Amino acid sequence: MTAASLNDRERQVLEAVIETYVQTAEPAGSRTIARRFRIGLSAATIRNTMSDLEEKGYLYHPHTSAGRIPTDLAYRVYVNSLMHPPRVSASESHHIREELVSERNAVDQILARAAQVLGVLTKELGVAAGPTLDEAVLERLELLQVSSERLLLVLTLKSGAVRTIFVEVPSHMAAEAVVQVAVVLNERLAGLTLREIRATLSERLRDAAPDAGSSELINIFIQEAGELFDVPAGSGAAPGGVVLGSAQLLAGQPEFATQESLQGLLAVTERRDLLREALARRLGGGLTITIGGEHQDPRLASFTLVTSSYRMGPLAGVIGVLGPTRMPYDKIVALVDHTSRLVGELLA
Numbered sequence: 001m002t003a004a005s006l007n008d009r010e011r012q013v014l015e016a017v018i019e020t021y022v023q024t025a026e027p028a029g030s031r032t033i034a035r036r037f038r039i040g041l042s043a044a045t046i047r048n049t050m051s052d053l054e055e056k057g058y059l060y061h062p063h064t065s066a067g068r069i070p071t072d073l074a075y076r077v078y079v080n081s082l083m084h085p086p087r088v089s090a091s092e093s094h095h096i097r098e099e100l101v102s103e104r105n106a107v108d109q110i111l112a113r114a115a116q117v118l119g120v121l122t123k124e125l126g127v128a129a130g131p132t133l134d135e136a137v138l139e140r141l142e143l144l145q146v147s148s149e150r151l152l153l154v155l156t157l158k159s160g161a162v163r164t165i166f167v168e169v170p171s172h173m174a175a176e177a178v179v180q181v182a183v184v185l186n187e188r189l190a191g192l193t194l195r196e197i198r199a200t201l202s203e204r205l206r207d208a209a210p211d212a213g214s215s216e217l218i219n220i221f222i223q224e225a226g227e228l229f230d231v232p233a234g235s236g237a238a239p240g241g242v243v244l245g246s247a248q249l250l251a252g253q254p255e256f257a258t259q260e261s262l263q264g265l266l267a268v269t270e271r272r273d274l275l276r277e278a279l280a281r282r283l284g285g286g287l288t289i290t291i292g293g294e295h296q297d298p299r300l301a302s303f304t305l306v307t308s309s310y311r312m313g314p315l316a317g318v319i320g321v322l323g324p325t326r327m328p329y330d331k332i333v334a335l336v337d338h339t340s341r342l343v344g345e346l347l348a
Contacts, residue, residue, distance in 0.1 A: 001077045005056070006056075006077070008047055008057075009022065009041065009080075010049055010052060010053055011082060012041070013039070013046055013049045013050060013053065014053055014058055014059075014074060014077065014082070015078065015082045015307075016036070017033065017050065017053075017074075018070045018074060018075065018078050018082075019058060020032060020033060021069055021326060022069055022326055022327065022328050023328075024077070025253075025255075027061075027062055027067035027068055027255040028067045028069075029066075029067035029068075030043045030046040030047035030069055030210075031042070031043045033046050034046055036215065040234050044105070044237070046192065047346075049085060053074075054068060056069065057069065057071060057073050058071055058074040059074060059076065061110055062347070063254050068305065070326075072291050072292035072293050075291045075292070075304070075329070076291055076327055076330065079289050079291070079329050079333075081116045083329055083330040084330060085161060085286045085330045085331070085333045085337075086131055086331065086334055087334065087337040088103070088335060089296075092121060092338075093141065093277050093333070093338065094119055095121070095337075095345070096338065096339055096342060097123070097342060099113050099114075099116070099117040099133050100113050100117070100326075100339075100343065100346060101115070101346065102116055107131070107347065108243070109122070109132065110346055110347065111128040111243045111317070111328060112128075112243050113243040113341050114126070114128055114273075114319050114342075115127055115128045115202075115319065116245045116246065116337055117245075117339070118319070118320070118335060118336065118339055119198060119245030119246055119249060119250070119321065119322050120245075121335055122127065122321050122323070122327075122331070122335055122336075123249045123250070123252075123323075124249070124250055124322060124323030124331050124332065125244060125246075125247050125249075125250045125269065125319075125322045125323060126220045126245030126246075126271060126319075126321055127150070127242065127243070127244055127245070127275060127279065127305075127307070127319070127320055127322050128242065128243040128317065128318065128320075129241065129242055129243070129276065129279040129280070129283075129318050129319075130241045130243070130317050131311075131312045131315035131317040131347075132178060132280065132283055132316065132317070133157065133163070133315065134193065134212065135191060135194075135196055135314055135315065135316075136157040136158065136161060136194055136314065136315060137158040137192065137314065137321060138155060138156075138158075138189055138193070138194065139157060139158045139183055139190065140156050140163070140186055141153065141154060141155050141182065141186060142157070142182060143167075143178050143179075143182040143268055144168075144183075145173075145175060145178055148171045149167060149168060149169060149170070149171045150166050151166070151167040151169055151173075151178060152165075152166060153165050153167050155165070155194075155229070157194075158313075160315070163208075165228060167221075167224070168220075169219065169226065173217060177214045177216075177217055177239045180214045181214050181218055184205070184208050184214070184218070185205075185221070188204045188208065189201075189204065193343060194230070197225065197229045198229050200220045200228065201222055201229070201300060203224040205218050205221065205222055208260040208331060217312055227283075232258050241272075241337055242275050242276045242279060244269060244275075247266075247268050248266065250265065250322075250323060251265060253323070253324060255302070255326065256324075263276075266346065267299070268300065268303065271299070274297060274299060274300070278295065278296075278297065278300065279305075279307065281317050282295075282307050282309065282318045282320060283309060283313075283316045284309050284316040285318075286308065286309055287306075287307075287331070287336070287337055288305075288306075288307050288308070288318075288320075289306050290304065290305045291325055291331070292325045294309055294321065302324065302325065303322055303323065303325065304322070304323055304324065304325045304327055304329075305320065305322050306327075306332050306333060306342075307319060307320030308320060308337045308339075309340065310313060310341070310347065311344055311347075311348075312347040313345070313348075318340075318342055319336065319339060319340045320340075321336060
């Protein structure tokens with residue numbers, strides 16, 4: 001369902017219920033709505049309208065005598081059709097920029113500061129993912145023989161990043177073969193993205209070996225392409241890694257008042273792989289809001305994730321906040337979008 005399926009009265013009441021619940025964390029009753037909002041409707045009319053909205057799946061009763069609480073569907077309609085994100089204030093913009101800019105502007109430091117300042121301003125959990133290098137273009141590679149059984153592969157990418165990894169080789173590998181293979185790899189792989197290299201390496205290196213010694217090393221590259229031309233996500237802000245702000249403010253919200261709910265929050269924040277997967281699906285996708293049950297992983301069903309992508313040359317990352325589905329979406333969307341644009345400017 002969308003807002004188009006609601007009449008004007010239902011939209012007014014739904015928006016009022018959502019805003020009341022976001023502000024108070026208490027189920028909204030018809031008298032409260034009538035008192036807080038000047039929408040020209042009596043408490044009885046509001047009560048009937050809320051009942052209609054409940055039948056349509058936008059509201060529910062936490063228990064028989066309570067007011068109503070918005071469902072995930074209600075938040076989705078609000079986000080898509082009803083909310084009006086405010087302009088980020090001059091003081092907030094100045095504060096964000098001051099927090100992000102420093103003498104040391106390494107990618108990991110900028111993302112860590114961005115996640116922290118977003119958490120403070122929104123009282124949610126700030127999150128960020130470093131730019132993935134899947135779409136980074138290989139400029140050149142080098143093979144350095146560090147021992148009789150080990151080579152060092154150095155990948156220089158056009159984004160400026162450098163990837164190094166050890167390659168185990170047979171002890172009888174001749175130095176001439178290593179040089180020949182490096183020439184072949186540069187001729188056939190330079191100018192391709194790491195994703196393209198992993199997917200097509202076998203085909204591109206077919207019949208590439210000038211002699212038997214080179215053939216053995218080329219076969220090693222073909223067999224280990226998935227590892228050699230991948231950039232694994234680290235636990236920090238390495239390419240593709242996840243950075244979290246402080247969970248302390250988020251833990252103080254009413255949704256995490258019980259020990260069980262707090263443990264659920266801690267479980268999510270400790271699962272970097274879970275958050276990494278959720279953030280990876282958003283790379284290059286602009287502003288994205290995933291609410292409750294919309295998440296592919298049921299462990300995130302109690303949370304909303306609001307992110308916006310940023311770019312660093314040809315590479316993309318994301319920054320945003322994670323919080324309960326009850327959040328001030330309008331304010332958070334404005335702050336996340338503004339911060340992501342500032343991060344993009346700094347990384348440019």
